[in-house]
Amino acid sequence: MSVPAAAGETAGDGDGGAPPDSAEAPAARALLYGEPLLDLPQDLYIPPEALEVFLEAFQGPLDLLLYLIRRQNFNILDIPLAEVTRQYLGYVEQIRRSNLELAADYLVMAAMLIEIKSRLLLPARPSEPGAEPEDPRAELVRRLLEYERIKLGALQLDELPLRGRDFLVAQVHIEQAVAERFPDVSADELRAAWADIVRRARLTQHHRISREQLSVREHMTLVLRRLQGRRFVEFHELFEIERGVPVLVVTFVALLELARERLLEITQAEAFAPIYVRLSWQPA
Incomplete structure (x- = not known):
């Protein structure tokens, strides 16, 4: 953009020199329908959650619970519910602030952990003589072990070569037609084939058996x-x-x-x- 000359001053030198240098054109901020957009619209609204990044490290409540157990090398058959529940609720509190709908499933699992812990604190129910008392954690342990087996199986399947991801199928198109060529047969081969046919015919002969009528x-x-x-x-x-x-x-x-x-x-x-x-x- 050129700047106007002051009053009483000439725009150039004595010999009518070159015009003043023009300013560099601003760069386009974006492309809209193929046209460069130089300035952002004044009424453009960007919602706050549009700039939020979610890192979904866990596939569900069982995945988070299994992660907490394996990270601290807890025995899955003897889970310290107090410590695991405290860590679990801390993670649920973090996701509840950002996404309440996502935290709903995790809250159900948290309620289950609290219920199991409360049942462990209560006196055990009387059982039949000789039978072991029921462990409230048994159902949770069964679900965790089954989920871990399925997860490991899915990882093993994912490591297998996948068509289109790990390899491509080679396709070759040959336009030239190849003439079919039959193999040469000698007289000895024909004689051996005929002898084999005669031998098999003798093996498949039919025998008629008649029986005498006795009274x-x-x-x-x-x-x-x-x-x-x-x-x-x-x-x-x-x-x-x-x-x-x-x-x-x-x-x-x-x-x-x-x-x-x-x-x-x-x-x-x-x-x-x-x-x-x-x-x-x-x-x-």
């Missing part, structure tokens, strides 16, 4: 015919061994059925003596 009633009639007119017959003489096991089984079942119906008698003089079979209506 227990028919063999009962045959046994009665063999005993007809004979006083005694040895047990083994009633079986036709040459006809196979199925016929032997059916003959034995026929003998048992005849004995059940009291049509024949099976006798033995003594142990390990021969077994005899006879018709029950024949005289001894």
Whole structure:
């Protein structure tokens, strides 16, 4: 900005020299819609909380309580509630001054700590003989241990490599088409493949099994015919061994059925003596 010359003085030298130096243009304070803003508006209002910085070091009441216990190396199974509650209330008082809504959850935990401490001061309730007295801190300890396990698990998961954060997936695009090339096959390989197919075909052959129709009633009639007119017959003489096991089984079942119906008698003089079979209506 040029300064006007005093009365009776010339603005330049005798030869009409250069004009006076102009002042340097002020720097822009900000950009508003792409245009430089040289001066701040006089009616600009900045709320006090807009310049406040919050450092959220804890994720909740349990996180704060676990921090106080671990920082002082307290035994989590034997928490000194008086000292921990005093430190906890001091932190809650600090956050209550700045954010009452944030302090609400912490106040609930503080009330729980005070309740547990008061229950410890009262006489223990009588329990059953042989049972240990109930510890008011047990539920709080269980929640702290469970929260600590979940927190450590979350930290371990966070340390695992994450796509997009720790590594990127490489992508390669090949426009040139590659002609498919089949492998060469020799005559020996074809012969070995054919031999393998024949071997597997022999392993999967089907076998047809037919069974002989045998009737227990028919063999009962045959046994009665063999005993007809004979006083005694040895047990083994009633079986036709040459006809196979199925016929032997059916003959034995026929003998048992005849004995059940009291049509024949099976006798033995003594142990390990021969077994005899006879018709029950024949005289001894």
